Amino acid sequence: MQTPFIHNHQLNIIHKQADFLLKTMRTVADRKVLETVKDTAVTNVIDAFDSLTPEQKNLLEQMSKQEAAYDLQSYLDELESHVIPFPEVTVKQIQKLFPKSKKLKMPDLASLDYKRTTYLRWMDVATNRLYIIYPHGEQFLGIEGQITSTNKNGFCMFCNRHRELGFFNVKTRGSGPDNFASAGQYICIDDEACNHSITNTAPLERFILAAGK
The missing domain is CATH 1.20.1280.250 (Monooxygenase)
Incomplete structure (x- = not known):
């Protein structure tokens, strides 16, 4: 085989x-x-x-x-x-990626279709916070931010398909140690549809690398 x-x-x-x-x-x-x-x-x-x-x-x-x-x-x-499945990720690894989230809501890893996943994402409905994990090289990258439904359809920045969008806003470090900026993009509300549509990982990688700085 x-x-x-x-x-x-x-x-x-x-x-x-x-x-x-x-x-x-x-x-x-x-x-x-x-x-x-x-x-x-x-x-x-x-x-x-x-x-x-x-x-x-x-x-x-x-x-x-x-x-x-x-x-x-x-x-x-x-x-x-x-198909190469999404790498298995543990609860401890997830917690390590988001150390500032003391009451971190965990994704349902048991129901994850690893073969049809390019990036893992889940939402804490209570806080409207979206968490994303992406395998980059030999490590996992994680970003989190606020997602707000736009109640509109448009092209998702990650999969480039016309779908219902949310605005995902991530706080990033600015030029100084105490300065903060933000990075935002319109992405699919439906994470499964996004994972089943993405054909180019470059835009996703660029955003995660920029937002994770």
Whole structure:
């Protein structure tokens, strides 16, 4: 069995290309057009990876070999075994990431779908505080801040999809030791939808690194 090599955000890209391919299979009869779409979908998927072994590349190219919706879904289900899960995080690690939160509300780790998680987030409803944990290299990064519902739809800064947004505001250190600033962005209210849509971790990483300073 191959070592898992697909991150959640890359799996989202695969699902996005598969959805496009499925729509084409259902609406286009021209075989040449269909083959072109298949080739494009596979190219977009492979471009999402920095490096692949021949076996991994061959597995991803199998998307173009699927001839029916059922086959395509079976193929996607098979890919789940190749997904790198979100690293397991303990209660002690979470507490260490947020030392100033004395009454820290813990996430429900037991119900977390580790394979479909790019970043872990949860909310303390009583205080409207949002907590985010992101694996960066060999360590976890954590940020917290206030989130306010906007009751509006727009593009999430993390996943770049059009969804219901909240304004997430994080206090950061300013230029001096006693100065404070803030970093804010509009992000999805629904954390599961965001994790299932994110296809590029760069905006998320930039915000977390900037807000965590």
